[in-house]
Amino acid sequence: LAHSIVCEKISTIDSGLRSLFNLQAMTGPYTIMEWGSDEAKEQYIKPLVLGEKIGCACFSEPNAGSDLASMETKIEERGDHFLINGTKTWISNGNYADYAIVYGTFDRTLKYKGICGVIVDTDQQGWHTSEIDKLGDKNSPIAEIFMEDVVVPKENLLGDLSTGFKVAMTSLDRGRISVSSGALGVAQACLDASVKYANERVQFGQPIGKFQMVKAIIADMVSYVEAARFLVRRAAWLNDQDLPFTREVAIAKYFAGEAAVKCAGWAMEIHGGMGYSLEMPVEKYYRDSKLYQVGEGTANIMRLLIADDALGYKQANRPRLKTPSEFKDLE
Ligand SMILES: Cc1cc2nc3c(=O)[nH]c(=O)nc-3n(C[C@H](O)[C@H](O)[C@H](O)COP(=O)(O)OP(=O)(O)OC[C@H]3O[C@@H](n4cnc5c(N)ncnc54)[C@H](O)[C@@H]3O)c2cc1C
Structure with missing residues (x-):
């Protein structure tokens, strides 16, 4: 966590x-x-x-x-x-x-x-x-x-x-905590930049944040960011409790990755031409966000894992391999 x-x-x-x-x-x-x-x-x-x-x-x-x-x-x-x-x-x-x-x-x-x-x-x-x-x-x-x-x-x-394949898979589960959290950070940065810009940029005599269509985008960004945060934190918490979390971290990684890419696109939209400018950070968020649909297992691979579990084809969560005390010895 x-x-x-x-x-x-x-x-x-x-x-x-x-x-x-x-x-x-x-x-x-x-x-x-x-x-x-x-x-x-x-x-x-x-x-x-x-x-x-x-x-x-x-x-x-x-x-x-x-x-x-x-x-x-x-x-x-x-x-x-x-x-x-x-x-x-x-x-x-x-x-x-x-x-x-x-x-x-x-x-x-x-x-x-x-x-x-x-x-x-x-x-x-x-x-x-x-x-x-x-x-x-x-x-x-x-x-x-x-x-x-x-x-x-x-x-x-x-x-x-x-046990080599299990080593690789458990390692990727841990990496997905990190990657999903990184995706969440990018999504949050997009939201922060968009709120600031929507309050500062004036068109038709008022800040663009006052326009309903801009509000709708901000509402979607807030919702994606907060939903991603709950999913990411749940996965990390399960890991801390020594509980299985392969399924939960796949959901977190998939959703947070989508949130990062969607929020980066929306941030570009809210910034208008300035979104395309190298002067503003959003073009960087846009470039960085795409990694989160690829690294540590692509979005499709996460969806396969989630759907195979839901359909009863392959259970995602397996019993944890080590007992908590073995980790505590190393602290
Ligand atoms: C910035 C960055 C950093 C990275 N860092 C590391 C690292 O440190 N260590 C490391 O080992 N790797 C790293 N990777 C590699 C990353 O893990 C792989 O790119 C990723 O696993 C996908 O593999 P691939 O690129 O070969 O795509 P492919 O597996 O060729 O997939 C191509 C497309 O086909 C889809 N696809 C493939 N199989 C299926 C299927 N069965 N069903 C549906 N769709 C499917 C994929 O979802 C994807 O959209 C990194 C990648 C990036 C971009």
Whole structure:
């Protein structure tokens, strides 16, 4: 819940910076805390949380985005270590990361059951990165990563070889708390800017906020923002209570992402020509908002998860894997 509130606030100022908080808290350290060996917890969590070391989380590949079970990156056992070969793409902070959580397959014939996750020290010869330019979130650099015989000690395996896909999915659930909170922050920033502008901009002898059609847009923005906030906070609270929340965080991430994009469009409308100007912040919100329909699972993937659960095809929420006391030991 604290992470959600912080991420929302940061994102009202800069959505790109919010991404760093996800990597330094959720998809990085939280995953290690939940699934890492004692050696890995000792070595990696503190420097990441303190921001002394930069982390990244590598799920996506050129041929495996939404369909993570089709990953091609190979993670092969070689005696006392693993060897990684493959390419990752769209990796936030990938070109600056000291530590990376890399997911790959140890046996492609096993499909999702062949996925595993490991912690990688990136300071080695086989790790190469190339920056990717993008539309928004400019303070969150993105990289493609090429791995050639990258070496990982055995104790850096997350969970065991049979639980890798669960590691990835639980990690994404945590990331979705961060991402949905970031989307909420962008939506709130759009609302704040629009209220200010609607009160200041005078046309036909009165502030444009006095016109009913502008009021209607403001009312829609307020409603989307507040509904998103309840959904996002509920998901974060469930996580804090050690209760299942995969379904709830998917709803939160889907709705908050839509709220961000809708509110950014409405903010552009209220600002008229100034919405299109680089002088005002709303063009930035407009560019930043689109990430929230894509990152950490697209809007469609969230809808699939929500609908499959509602239709009884696939239950989204599964029992939590660890007991609360194990987390408290680490505080
Ligand atoms: C700014 C940014 C930062 C990112 N950071 C990271 C990161 O740090 N680490 C990381 O691993 N990845 C990261 N990503 C990648 C992101 O997670 C993927 O882009 C996302 O999962 C979608 O994968 P894709 O781009 O391959 O799209 P695809 O999976 O190719 O999807 C394309 C379209 O098809 C739709 N689609 C696909 N399958 C289905 C289906 N079964 N049913 C209905 N529709 C479907 C999708 O919803 C989407 O609209 C980042 C992306 C962005 C834009």
